[in-house]
Amino acid sequence: MTALTISALGSRSRTLLPGLLVSAMVAAAATFLSEHYGAPVMLFALLLGLAMNFLSADSVCKAGIEFTAREILRLGVALLGIRITFGQIAELGWQPVVMVVVLVTVTILVSIAAARAMGFNFLFGLLTGGATAICGASAALALAAALPAHTQKEKATLFTVLGVSALSTLAMILYPMIVRSLGLPPLQAGIFLGGTIHDVAQVVGAGYSLSKDVGDSATVVKLMRVAMLLPVILCAAMITRARGVEPGDKRPPLLPWFAVGFVLLAAVNSTGFLPSLVVEAGGKLSQWCLVISIAALGMKTQLKALATVGVKPILLMVGETVFLALLVLGMLKVAG
Structure with missing residues (x-):
């Protein structure tokens, strides 16, 4: 490595460091507030970032x-893969796996159709549908990273993160009541909670509030939904490449590096060679990276831009959430 290269790297680091440190400080504040007040950390990171958009x-x-x-x-997004093992999926048997594949696919397709019917770009339906069907804010951020650059993309991403975070918190409170009122057995209760609530943290909170068995099955079903992130990202990349992009925009790669990293880490974790401390640290690092990045996204966006979204996007996301809950309940009834 030449002295010129070292100098260039040092200059690049000095340029990036202030913004990176500011984003990390906002993420730390959001984490503190989340731990003390119980609201989703992504929601706090987004709101604090929006408040500091002057930076x-x-x-x-x-x-x-x-x-x-x-x-x-x-x-x-790549580090999310370290939270999954293929053995966790196999333990539940083939029926929950099929259910997860069907509910993710159907929810995204219905969301795209609904978005088009309401006059939105199909990519907005893909973004909100993917966030609803897979893993909330994490899926919204991952899909946004795979989609082509667009003038409205950041605004749509932030609105989606805000929406799924709020709806996930509401579901964490309401869905255990639904489980009790319907008298669902532990496995079905876990499948319902893990198959419908958007964010992992809220799934864990709702599941273990009922019992350990419900919490365990809900968490595994939720991780199966997280595993669907890879094929959905690949499909999103292929669709956007086939449709083309606006002049001057860059085509997304067919196989984004973070998607490759996701599946490789899942495969490595499935071998059982990784110590639990490494897996836990990787999961926490993934969470930190996502919180820091959503804080940065908030700082890039003017609050008045989000205020202009109108009622229709809100109705779309609420409708997607209700549809997913009814779909999972219907599948459980059919499965017996």
Whole structure:
């Protein structure tokens, strides 16, 4: 490595560091608030980021905020793979696996159709449908990273993160009541909670509030939905490549590096060679990366831009959430 290369790397680091540090500070504040007040950390990170959006106009922080919102996000998505093993999926048998594949596929297709019927771009339906069907804010961020650049993409991503975080918190409170009122046995209760609530943390909270058995099955079903992130990202990349992009925009790669990283880490974790401390640390690092990146995304967005979304996108996301819950209940009834 030449002295010129070292100098260039040092200059690049100095350019990115202020924005990266600011994003990390916002993420730390969001984590503190989440731990003390019980609301989703992604929601706090987004709101605090929006409150500090003046920093993205600062030439000192701008480059680092842009880098964090893009590259740290992708690293966080790749690290999600370390939370999954193929053995966890096999333990539940073939029936829940088929149910998860069907509910994710149907929910996304219905969301795209509903978005088009309401006058939105089909990509917005893919983004909100994927977030609802897979894993909430994490899926929204992952899909946004795989989709082509667009003037409205960041606004749509932030709205989706805000929507799924709020709906996931509401579901964590309401869905255990539904489980009790319907008298669902532990396995079916776990499948319902793990198959319908958007974010992993809320699934864990709702499941273990009922019993350990419900919590265990809900968590595994939820991780199966997270595993669907890879094929959905690949499908999104293929669809957007086939449709083409606007002039001047860059085509997304067919196989994004963070998607490859996701499946490789899942495969390595499935071998059982990774110590539990490494798996736990990887999961926490993934969460940190996603929180930091959503804070950066918030700082890049003007609050008044989100205020102009109107009622229709809200109705779309609420409708997707209700549809997913009814679909899972219907599948459980058919399965007996």
